[in-house]
Amino acid sequence: MKSLALNRTILQFGTDGGPGIAHGVTDPNFTTLIVQSSNFDDRVVLDGVPCQASDLVIFPPNCHFTFVRSGHVEWVAWSLPNEESIARNMLPAATTQASPKTAKHLVRLPEPIKSKLIEVSRQALRSFSDSAFADRPMMAREAEDALMDQLACIRDNRLSQSFLPNKYTLSYERIVLEALEFVGTRSESIVHIKDIVKATKVEYRTLLRAFERYLGFSPKLYLRLRQLNLVYHEISRDNGASVGVVDILSAHGVTEFGRFAGHYRSLFGELPSETYRRSRALRSGNVP
DSSP states (O other): OEEEEOSSOEEEEEEEOSSEEEEEEOOTTEEEEEEESSOOSSSEEETTEEEOTTEEEEEOTTOEEEEEESSOEEEEEEEEETTOHHHHHHSOGGGGSSOOSSOEEEEEOOHHHHHHHHHHHHHHHHHHHHSOGGGHHHHHHHHHHHHHHHHHHHHHOOSEEEEESOTTTHHHHHHHHHHHHHHHHTTTSOOOHHHHHHHHTSOHHHHHHHHHHHTSSOHHHHHHHHHHHHHHHHHHSOOSSOOOHHHHHHHTTOOOHHHHHHHHHHHHSSOHHHHHHHHHHHHHTOOO
């Protein structure tokens, strides 16, 4: 990820590879805008709603969000100070509620406007890379002015817009957020479906519908992805002890080693034993 601070606006350029979940909360002092710089439709799901390549996501301050991606995605993000008038004008009136914890805005952009917005941002990054240090304050103001012009154009030329959550997603969002927050407090502990059902106080069928509507997959698959990632990071890190792969898998609740190895290779492109050997070879300096 690359980051660039202009006069008052922060630009970020990022790349995410492979399937994954991004859940978090936006900065309380900024309105945040995100759009794909890649060109994939329906590869990203925001709170259960598939995002098209031309969709601009607008997050109010202190906003919870959950992105699910099914493959490689490149993106650009802009963080605008709350006091900027353009930041306030980009948001719908509904986000002025007392507690905009989950209010999001999805704007479908005309392709020329989206391309121009991304190009202005990339040009700012190139200009800063090539300029002398003394010239940067002026260039920051010019780049920010160009960006604000593009955002004003977006404000006036929206093809369509939607507001999240709505009456169809709000109850499911609450269930999924409670589930994710519960699992997050368990860090590296083994978590079972029954634990999530108990924490969210709903029946399993309701939990299943909420996950499938909001994340696009079941709680069982979510826990499998969590287990796979925990095992990967445990195998990769240097814990200062001679712990074998089988011990690590067992500690994370793996009982069917062959099936788990197949899921692991599908996600990470190698077997757990290969990750183990590679990570230790890297730390010992035996790999170029």
